[in-house]
Amino acid sequence: xxxxxxxxxxxxxxxxxxxxxxxxxxxxxxxxxxxxxxxxxxxxxxxxxxxxxxxxxxxxxxxxxxxxxxxxxxxxxxxxxxxxxxxxxxxxxxxxxxxxxxxxxxxxxxxxxxxxxxxxxxxxxxxxxxxxxxxxxxxxxxxxxxxxxxxxxxxxxxxxxxxxxxxxxxxxxxxxxxxxxxxxxxxxxxxxxxxxxxxxxxxxxxxxxxxxxxxxxxxxxxxxxxxxxxxxxxxxxxxxxxxxxxxx
Ligand SMILES: *Cc1c(COP(=O)(O)O)cnc(C)c1O
Numbered sequence: 243x244x245x246x247x248x249x250x251x252x253x254x255x256x257x258x259x260x261x262x263x264x265x266x267x268x269x270x271x272x273x274x275x276x277x278x279x280x281x282x283x284x285x286x287x288x289x290x291x292x293x294x295x296x297x298x299x300x301x302x303x304x305x306x307x308x309x310x311x312x313x314x315x316x317x318x319x320x321x322x323x324x325x326x327x328x329x330x331x332x333x334x335x336x337x338x339x340x341x342x343x344x345x346x347x348x349x350x351x352x353x354x355x356x357x358x359x360x361x362x363x364x365x366x367x368x369x370x371x372x373x374x375x376x377x378x379x380x381x382x383x384x385x386x387x388x389x390x391x392x393x394x395x396x397x398x399x400x401x402x403x404x405x406x407x408x409x410x411x412x413x414x415x416x417x418x419x420x421x422x423x424x425x426x427x428x429x430x431x432x433x434x435x436x437x438x439x440x441x442x443x444x445x446x447x448x449x450x451x452x453x454x455x456x457x458x459x460x461x462x463x464x465x466x467x468x469x470x471x472x473x474x475x476x477x478x479x480x481x482x483x484x485x486x487x488x489x490x
Pocket of ligand 1: 247291294295320322346347348349350355358359360
């Protein structure tokens, strides 16, 4: 459901599978009637990223529920950013929907992207199917050790989330004061989607200063938008100074 995370399309292409895309509505929500209409007997899986990347918002619970109830295939809810959102995880809905798979990861709120470890949660029925098609090799011991170590220090995880939420507020406030910024979208994630005049030039100028943001201006519904990840206080101050210097 673009604009969204691109990796599912890449995985589909690698496996020679067709992909149907249904654009989000103008307020970045799921277009449920169009999605259900686009699904046919060949449609096996729907991928829904909530909070969504790059738009940053969670989708309405009733819309995801409508897909779970009215689509007979698998609905994957990717919750990579759920720790930064107020909304509940769909893990709570697993007992109600045998066709639901919830994905989470150590890559974002745990600060462990290099660990390459994620989780899939699903009904027992679905677990059996997934187990029967997965490779027999499991998560390696070194990765497991790091994961257990991280879980033993859950305070660190809470600190990361708390720091990101504080800095997200600070950044929103600071970016909001720049004259060329037209809109900062609401965010339930660890980044802000910002509509800014001359986004491409701003991106290039920041890059020259080794400040890397994501240029999403070429993405549908994201005209002149940059996706700015919330950094440390120092990084965020550097970003704001750089933007002011270039007259943003
Ligand atoms: C970052 C991200 C992931 C996490 O990918 P990993 O392979 O676990 O690092 C998954 N989904 C979305 C939407 C993301 O933005």
